[in-house]
Amino acid sequence: MNEINLREHTTLGRTGLQVSRIGLAGGYKVHAAAVEMAFNDYGINYFY
Secondary structure, three states: OOOOOOOOEEEOOOOOOEEEOOOEOOOOOOOHHHHHHHHHHHOOOOEO
16 A cells, blocks of 8 residues: 655646645634644645
């Protein structure tokens, strides 16, 4: 069974942009501290 490393980045379609394999949605009133922690501590850079 292959495991996916969620801290790795991958290419977003044909854009060439490198994004995290997991994203963070802000539709549920996510606190700014949680967004900062996702970016700084976990490398998440795909926000929607």
